[in-house]
Amino acid sequence: MKDIYIFGASGYAREVALLINELNEFSIKGFVDKENSNAVVILNNKSYSIISENQFVNICKNNKPNAAIAIGDPMITINIINKFNNICSFPNIIHPNTIFSGKSILGKGNIISYNCIFTDNIKIGSFNRFNIGVLVGHDVTIGNNNQFNTSCNISGNVKIENNNLFGVNSVILQNIQICDDNLIGASSLVIKNIKKSGTYIGNPAVKLKY
The missing domain is CATH 3.40.50.20 (Rossmann fold)
Incomplete structure (x- = not known):
């Protein structure tokens, strides 16, 4: 080994x-x-x-x-x-019960935990972490260094950039685009594009104002 x-x-x-x-x-x-x-x-x-x-x-x-x-x-x-990044090798760590229903392209250093499902035409960059039971729909593009916590659900035709954290049970509806550097709260529902970095919570998710 x-x-x-x-x-x-x-x-x-x-x-x-x-x-x-x-x-x-x-x-x-x-x-x-x-x-x-x-x-x-x-x-x-x-x-x-x-x-x-x-x-x-x-x-x-x-x-x-x-x-x-x-x-x-x-x-x-x-x-x-x-x-x-340049002095280590980062293999993809994928649990054997992960389901790839169709075509998926992955970079390096991704971690995919138990009971995750990926459908068709999915492009995933590097260093993303998918916790237990994450669902990813068709035609989704995911950048680098995103954390998807347990039971996160990403619908079809979604584009996610880099360095985002998605809370437990968060849901991203279809045709949504999400920019860099956001925190999506647990059980939040994203129904609109996120174009400005911040913390988004609620149903529907709205940006927190400090």
Whole structure:
């Protein structure tokens, strides 16, 4: 099996680790966090070391290790992508029960969890994270570094740019375009194009004013 490191050390990182273990393709070597806290991640009674990003840079100098970014916040992951994109390999991590009904094109470093469904003519960039039960309709284009939380539903002919976070049970109706750098709240319903970055919540979703 090929070695792999996981960025992040939270609950989501443990979920991704469980997913990786199910694939029987990679052997987890450790978790990478901003700083080395001398802590460990315990998963199924096995302990994994946590190393700092600076320590991991030194590991990357000797080879180009496989890595997965298991951090939910797109604003945090941007720095990791910029720092490690050219010195790590980022395979797509896809649960075996994922359904691709038609044609889908994927970049690299995407993580697709349990019970996700993708229909036809879907284009997905890199470093996107699809949590449990995400549904993606036909003719959808997704950019880079987006987080889709559990049971998010994306209808057909939707275009999503980069660095967005979609809350649990959020719904994007058909023919919608969403720009960069937005947070869509849990259970929110997006019925209009989002052209200005911000936080959108509600049914229908509206931009929060601070």
